[in-house]
Amino acid sequence: MTQKTTFELKTWDDVDICLREIAECEISLNDIDGNMNIAINEAKEKASKLAKPIQARIETLEKLIKSFVQENKSDIQGKSKVLNFGKVGFRQSSKVSIPTKQIETILKNLRKHGMSDCISTKETINKEVLEKYPDKDIVKIGASRKVKDNFYMETDKEKVRR
Numbered sequence: 001m002t003q004k005t006t007f008e009l010k011t012w013d014d015v016d017i018c019l020r021e022i023a024e025c026e027i028s029l030n031d032i033d034g035n036m037n038i039a040i041n042e043a044k045e046k047a048s049k050l051a052k053p054i055q056a057r058i059e060t061l062e063k064l065i066k067s068f069v070q071e072n073k074s075d076i077q078g079k080s081k082v083l084n085f086g087k088v089g090f091r092q093s094s095k096v097s098i099p100t101k102q103i104e105t106i107l108k109n110l111r112k113h114g115m116s117d118c119i120s121t122k123e124t125i126n127k128e129v130l131e132k133y134p135d136k137d138i139v140k141i142g143a144s145r146k147v148k149d150n151f152y153m154e155t156d157k158e159k160v161r162r
Helices: 010-073 100-112 137-139
Strands: 081-085 086-089
Touching: 010 086
Parallel strands: none
Antiparallel strands: 081 086
């Protein structure tokens, strides 16, 4: 990096010098990020290899336990059986099934039977579409368009590459 001191910008050349330094800093940050990502990926790969046989062992043991508990369900008093190192049991669950071809009919029936609370409706303003309307129409609906100049800068890293 070229400049280490802080100074006041007085000319366009000063601005250009700062842009060069920013580009050099961005290149350094990209290198740091790249090295970090390589290290993270290597650590993830190593952890995955170490974990794989342990995960496989858990799956095998879970299948054995599930099979045994299903075969001996009558031994369980209530919903679960507490053992020394954990508990096993059965949880009741339910799920409503809605056939995709029947959605319109079901929606109609929900309204008919006073079950509108089962219908989800979400209305939002699509700002991207509204942006295309002229200002007079935007004002007419009670909104407004705010226009401002936003500063930007782009460094030319290719000219600075080491």
